[in-house]
Amino acid sequence: MSSSSTTTTTTRLLMLKASDGVTFEVEEAVATKLGAINNMVEEEGSEDLICLPNVNGKFLGMVLEWCKKHANNNTNSDKGNDEVNKWWDKEFVMDLDQNTLYHLLMAADYLSGTELVDLLTEKVASMIRGKKVEEIRETFKIKSDFLPGQEEEIRKKNSWAFE
């Protein structure tokens, strides 16, 4: 990791401290992609250290990586930005394992990163679509808590079968 002195001084830097003490130094324009940080910056102005006791460093890093990418892409050129962002988003969520996906989603939600929450919930939804009940349970390690017969009852209710 490079030291903080290498970054340019033209933009303001914010320090974000994760729950495990890991600290990130990021440009204000990047961090304010997150609604929660944006609010704090607007309200408190000059303060440079923001503690985020509910986000682990690993996931805060990933969230900031996403913010950085989107902040950059938005300032570069106008044309094709959406495509670039979309392509990048696709790459970003492609290989996430479920554990990471979960924690990342929680972190994004906590930080009010609306667009990122959108992206991640969409990803999870895509893991549900078109699957059978057992497959969904298997994917998300959900244990059925229906009483015997209850599930069958719901299934029947959802079919044209009529007595």
Next chain:
Amino acid sequence: MEYLSEVSESSSSFQALDVHPRVRNCDQSRTAPPPWFSYGAGAPNAKRLCPNPNSDQNHNRKEGAAAINRFFLLKQVPEEVVEEILLRVPATLSVQEVVEEILLRVPADSLKICKRVCKSWFDMINRPSFVNKHLVRNRVSTESKKMTTSSHSKSFFLKWIREDENIDTPPPLNDHHHANDLSKLELSLVTISEEEEEEDNDDGDRSDHLPCVIERVNLPPVPAVADQQRKPFPSDFRVTHCNGIIHMFDHYRDWTALLLNPALAQFKLLQDPPDLPLELDTFIGCGFGYDSYEGNYLFLNPKSVCCRGAYYWLNVPRTKHDELLLDTRDGRVVSYNLCAERLRTVPLPGAVFAGFTSASSFYFKSLVSV
């Protein structure tokens, strides 16, 4: 991650006194008043979201308590007070709310299956507030797609009567006996893909078939119901729809009406649609609409409702060109493109009995229970 400078925790000065006030500010950014103040209570959604519930929560708690003590200039603040202050620090949304966000993005036919996954999903999907959110979400996304992109596929809903295949002479046009045979009625959801169409043109292969996907909408065994009730249903009925619910209405006999939700495979027989002034609609039919203020589905007389469904020959509005659908006496439904002046067949799975086909645009599949 060259842009992120990870600074080691060099001094404890990072442990600012106001750790928690910051957290509070952070969460005030949420629009809704936080109902999750009942921290740790037995409520089902009181489960905290925290990257690592076991370790981080405790760690945060300790850190929080320490910060509170420092804030009060190291006077030992009683445990209960610390607890009380921590209660006031809303952490994040509940797991349930995030799960809801996810399920809102799942289409209705998959949600039908999701209901059976576990009780909490079942309860959530059945909640009227969820159903409404899902409805609004899908309507907005479908309509915005329709308006902004010309390459988006377009669905419509087609009612047609299947023609007997081994018949030598076709029955006379508008033969009501034939048309009344419900077993021959077919409902199809047709989705035209414009992109495929363009590819088609590139190849120079001017296919006779409209490029589309046809899904069969299965009908429930309504005749069994009708027999039971001694009301033959339906004879010649109108089909309209609203928010993904198909409304079949028998305008000749007894005002029998049937609501169908093909996505959830549910139906409901309505025998006495309320408050219909008889003289108004003997031949016009009956409207079926959604009251977005009250959130109710209503029967309305045709003069006061503008229903999206139509019982005319279909004119599918599209961005580039219109398709005009017609059924023909030789057992097909054809699509006539007004712009390209091109006639193509809609490849329905069976011969069509002429004279009773109707179609209307069908925006999405709905979760609403009928």
